[in-house]
Amino acid sequence: MYQNYIKRMIDFIMALIGIIILSPILLILSIIIKVTSPGPILFKQNRVGKDNVEFKILKFRTMRIDTPKDCPTHLLDNPDQYITRVGKFLRKTSLDELPQLWNILIGDMAIIGPRPSLPNQYDLNDLRDKNGASKVKPGLTGLAQVSGRDELEIDIKAALDGQYVKNITFIGDLKLFFKTFISVLKSDGVKEGKK
Template sequence: MAARLHPGIEVRPPLSRIPSKSYAHVKRAFDIVFSALGLVALSPVLAACAVAVKATSQGPVLFKQKRWGRAGSRFECWKFRTMLVETPPDMPAQDFADKAAFMTPVGNFLRRWSLDELPQLANILKGDMSIIGPRPVIIRERRLIDLRIPLNAEAVRPGLTGWAQVNGRNLVSDEEKAFLDGEYVANMSLAFDARVFFRTISVVFSRRGVNREAR
């Protein structure tokens, strides 16, 4: 599976391994510093997104949803709302027969550029998430959680972006996504986190893998 998902890239396969405490402390320090800086530096963008959401559809600016966190915990994940308030809750977007019918006027734009994810910088600052890690899974997606648990992917904080997101994002199957998430945990290091971060920038600007983005 590793050879098919990313041929030519050397990574360790998923293993039952928990990162060292020193790495975890340094990673958390980076998360605090960069999420705080991000919230300040991107405050004009955050304000513009909030105004756009509020001005074009009725309802709250933020969409709040319970997600799986580290070690089976649950937390409230924040996003800019991209769908109408009457949209069925806790349903992945790929399950809608006509997703466009529920999308707000600015929803597609926010998703296309991943701007809807920016409020999760506050989740990172709180300690619910990390900048890099397996993406937080919707509570109803129990099958993906069950696939990830044996690969140790639930032992770390979920991330704003992750290895699965830069290797197909939501175009890979649940089995492939779980494998990639486990692969990330097996290879966790500051260098690997930097690699994922810079590849994320490329993926966002190329807009690859956004057509099945979860709600």
């Protein structure tokens, strides 16, 4: 009941409220990004969603427009050379993720769930298929994000995703929601070249 109906209703309402309340911040960040580096405000990229259906994820752009496409930042040679000055701040504070409220609103994502992977992250996607994590919508945050984020090995991250899927409850989601704020404030597990 919760997973099939109530979770989606909560996601929609919270995303809508979030967009309305945060609209001044979204506007200010958009202006800062636009005036500090050439290129679009938003970064769009294909990600793997529920049942391995791809969708366009939205983020505030944190990298230069000449950055190699569809490559996780940590796999780039010297990723720091591509991250903008504003981008470093946005990544450290996770403010670059705010546009995903739109992805949640339209139903591509949930607030809590496995983080959406790139289509070419074959190892992670295969492991998620095996543990059932690909059967739910990806989330803005999740169990892996509050358990180490970028510091986790792929098999551990996928195992945590599978663990979450087997135990989806309202109380569990609520705990992960508040743990996320603590992780963001402490910048736990965030590497400069994340995402």
